[in-house]
Amino acid sequence: MEKILCKAEKKAESAEIYRLNEQNSLIRTSQGKIETSKTGKSKGYGLRITRNSSTGYSYFSEKKHADKAIKTALKLAKMNKNPVELPLTKKTRKTKTFDKKIQELDFDDLARLIRRINKGTNRHAETLKSQISTYIVKVRVINSRGTDLQKKSTSFLAYAVGKKKKATGIDYYFKKKFSPKVTEVGEKAGKIAKKSAGGKPLSFTGDIVIDPEVLSSFLEKTVLRDVNGKKIDKGQSNWNEKIGEKVSDEFNLTDDPFLDYGAGTTSFDDEAVPTSKTTLIKKGVLKNFLDNLETSRESTGNGFRSNYSSTPSIDTTNIVLEPPERENVFDVKKGVFVKNLSGFHNMNASTGDFALNIGTGFRIKNGKKTKPVRGCMLTGNFYNMINKIKGFHEEDEQKTWFKGPAIRYKGKIVGS
Template sequence: MDTIKSNFQKIADQARKDGAKVEMLVTGGEALSIGYSKRKLESFESTQTQMAGLRVILGANQGYAYTENLSEESLLRTYGEALNNAKTVQTGETKPVELVKPQAVKAMPELFKPEEIAMEKKLEVARLLEELCLAKDSRVTNVPYSGFNESVVFKRILNSEGLDQEFKQNYYSGYTYPLAKDGENSKMDGEGFFARKFDDINTAEVTGEGVRKALARLGATQLPTGNYAVVIDREQFPTVLQMIHDYFSAKEVHEGKSLFKGKLGQKIASDKFELIDDPFETRGTAVRPFDDEGAPSQKTVLFDKGVLKNYLSNLEYANKMNLPHTAHASRGPASQQAIAPTNMVVATGDKSLQELLAAYDKVIHLAGFEGGLHAGFKQSTGDFSMPASGFLYEKGQNKGPIEQFVMSGNVLELLRDIEAVGRDYNKPGNSFICPDVLIKSLSFAGA
């Protein structure tokens, strides 16, 4: 018996009596996390979660409530809370908010292929993520962070228009961050993996790359202050996309918070910069056949040869702003309706990383943002001033690691100053899928 559906039907019946429309988002899953420390099993955690979020619509007003108890009594009580919230919240809008009507969505059976893997094999992966790092080089003295994760997640959306969509996915992920020491000098770096098949996990490759990165940072010097050409590494360019991804939201545009407001159809980036939102890209973690109100997912062109082509919308803002409905509703059961991208994919170019690093006499290979966006990005202006680390190249030759510098600029100017794009993508496991990107000049404050 489908208790979720039968319980929701009672909620929908009550909503009709109340003159309301209702949507229920149910998410949950299972997760296994294993970690080793000092060659001993340190953590082993298996969890199961399930949560339902109700959105009730009364004309132009919306109310939300959520519960972790999916019994009929609890869901009806949660509906009542959401209904009261909808009655209380007065937006001042007059246009009624609509719900998505039932539509066919793309089948994505490749997302959910559970495997019967012996626990001993999972433990072995977790053990090797630490053990292989320690064995690769005597300068690796510790692996402060490493772990293996197995995840199964599901999402289901039902509404009073008759919509009922569901999808599941399973995957494996892990990470290792070795600490390397040379005398008094110590540095930590790491590597991770994301796999949809257990046999695709390569612990030797992951640990080898993690150790290589940590060792490469030893002996870092300070960078002289100045303007330099910079290659933002394919694993770091996602931070640039994080700076701009809210600007695509039709809600942010409508509220005057987006620097892309009024720029639709304009060339505001380099013609080398092409960007799409692709919810079907299985290398990405934001893959989905429908959005968080049940609308069928679709690819959306965001930049074409530097021209801003689209904003991202949910049904409410597509109607409110007379925009194409791109199916980018985003929310969790405990949050309100918002708009967000799925997998943002930057088109590759034809250059190798080495060719990009040899483009100028001096080039900074930016290999790490220290502290993320909170360390120095101002969304209202696009200005950033962020601590970073990397390597200095002269005439294509690596002169060694550099650190303790701050890279500054404006993200819109950065997009305009893209000179070339690499031909290889970052590893799977990120919702931002990026190549290496050459920027002709940025300001660096160092020694």
């Protein structure tokens, strides 16, 4: 890598090489039987070169193509107008992203774990699908300003889909730490399927409780795009000139790269900028955007590459929602709990308007979840929803990159 950097430096003002080394393993079952056992590895390089105050990008998977990639990046640098100043070496904070246990799992272990998932689901429903995956990712970023950072992370996914009559139930776990409690994932998927069986559509206006995972999907489609510094620079965000203004109810929303073993936990981004905790919303007031080296503000350490072949773009790490106060949001006389919504890619991300299908939901009567609900639509506007929250649940949930409570608001469900 140093040799490639050396060659690139000779012809450029500055250069950066990003190397990604990935290994993954998975076992997947269908109706309780192993569909496939699969392993894969991949390695590749992303190159960024600056010359005459402009930047060029290229990538390659085989080292023998390095010279050509340097030439290409130099050529492309002539056309790009966005100068990028690569970072100097800086101290990074230690984060928990590596679990030796995940690295040590072999396929016999994975087969054993998936049997346990299925056993859990089977207690309550049929096993439709299940999966165990492990990932080991190594990243190294070096640049001509002397920066040389390396990181290693592991991830573990346990996923189960149970089926009862026509209803399905899904549960999963995805973190950078191994979890031996995979039976619980299966069991939960089975229980949800069982409880959802025979669900019927309804029309309803009133107290609606939104599951934290559903809330995270809404945030991903709207608010987290609005705070993307690139979209701000392009004028494609709803919150272009809203720093210091009230944008939501009085909760805090933070990008937190330091949660132990969170799906988005990392000590530096893919541009070798140390990550930092960024307050996006404080007591309902918009405070900051997320930036990388390419935006007009200082990088917050949110420049990530989805692969060595992709150029850095802005992404979140872990998102934490902290409510001003908490209560039992289910404690209402009459309401509906929305556990799962489908079709998020149908939602109007720019206006926040949505009409989404309730896959799994339950009526709430006197504080208890009762009859299943499905096949009807939750309709409304997400920006209005986060300005009319009536309650935040006592407990937080963190399954992947989002940590936060269920919320209650006054909404509308349209039956068919």
